Amino acid sequence: MKVDKISELTTNRLSVYLRCLKQLAGAGEKTVSSEGLAKKFHLNSAQIRKDLAYFGEFGVRGVGYYIDELREHLTKILGLDRPHNVAIIGAGRLGTALADYYRFAQSNFTVAALFDADSTKIGQSIGGVEVFDINNFPQTAERFSIDVAVIAVPAEFAQSVLQQIAVSGIKAVMNFAPIPLQVPESVKLKTVDLTISLESLSYFLAQPPLANGKKN
Amino acid sequence: MKVDKISELTTNRLSVYLRCLKQLAGAGEKTVSSEGLAKKFHLNSAQIRKDLAYFGEFGVRGVGYYIDELREHLTKILGLDRPHNVAIIGAGRLGTALADYYRFAQSNFTVAALFDADSTKIGQSIGGVEVFDINNFPQTAERFSIDVAVIAVPAEFAQSVLQQIAVSGIKAVMNFAPIPLQVPESVKLKTVDLTISLESLSYFLAQPPLANGKKN
DNA sequence: GCCCACTAGTTAAACTTTTCACAAATTATC
């Protein structure tokens, strides 16, 4: 089943499937059916099959999926078979926390450099990662083979930082600044907005509970 | 336009609109049209109108929306007209970083308490917020009038923490643990998965750039 | 080697979300 464009919803789920497979492999399982995966992790089996079928025929009818084999496929599809070097822009509270978080989440992502505009921070080492001058981003990014940037600066600086990142050829950016950004053609931007998430919970709390007990 | 259930996509956008309105108000604007908002923040004007119309007729035809008035409406709809007390479960790297982050993001959310199972952490004060024993969650949550909980514990503990939270009557939970959770009926769970976000960027990098320059 | 149980891949239907397009309402202008 070949298709032009794969939805981001699908690729996000591939990450989830991969994680589930790791868990099953850890438990010593050799194969798993789409139904088995679905039951265990509260997913829909048809959706799993469909998501996987976009990329090839990985399963065996009557058997299911060989876990090790499917893990390899997904790892490759997601580009996790090679290392990625991450730069975090903004060595403030959030930036350093993210650096720490990703450093200890064992994965193919290495936080290779922090960047800041504050001269008192530049040159410091935070958890073994040096803070560089944001104005030298292009050279430093090249030196460390950065391919993913994380924006963790205050909202008002996010747009100009994004521009700086973009011109130095970075293609993948994760943004934590709570502000809509104008995204250059060349860049894939993924925004995580911690404020929106909280406010959406607040909305839920503000709703009058339904009298009939129907799910909201 | 009354409707049974409001989509979460809609309520998330309400947060965005509210933020845009704050910015416009700060710039001294008095009214704004859906088209004006859309242009300025890269949204779709019909969608803005529709999202707002779910909750009432806030606009004036021929004029647009009165910014102050609409802000008040949205603030109320999102339940941001009253304070919320947040508990963060897990006083590790991520938990403390989030506590810090939310403490300084000026908003109606106050991080009132941290919780952990590690006895060496319990009793400590981190950024002015005390760490309590997770086993006393129900009493402590009651004492601080907690209405939102944030799960920032390792994946393997997330499910049991969620259960503990749920039984003590908390209705809104934000989860940072990268694992699918079984959610009790009474709870609204919002998961933010920092790993999936990164992996989805990795997928993008792994894709061969399209020869015809079509957008991917 | 044939049948049965099982399960992937796929087509089609159902559902959700976004976008379009226009009638209805409002203000400014003459």
Added chain:
DNA sequence: GATAATTTGTGAAAAGTTTAACTAGTGGGC
């Protein structure tokens, strides 16, 4: 007060996503 210029609110179309149902392989048991 009629006319033109706006701009909302909304019904309908379009696009996208999920779920269900079905077809076609696969392997084990006999």
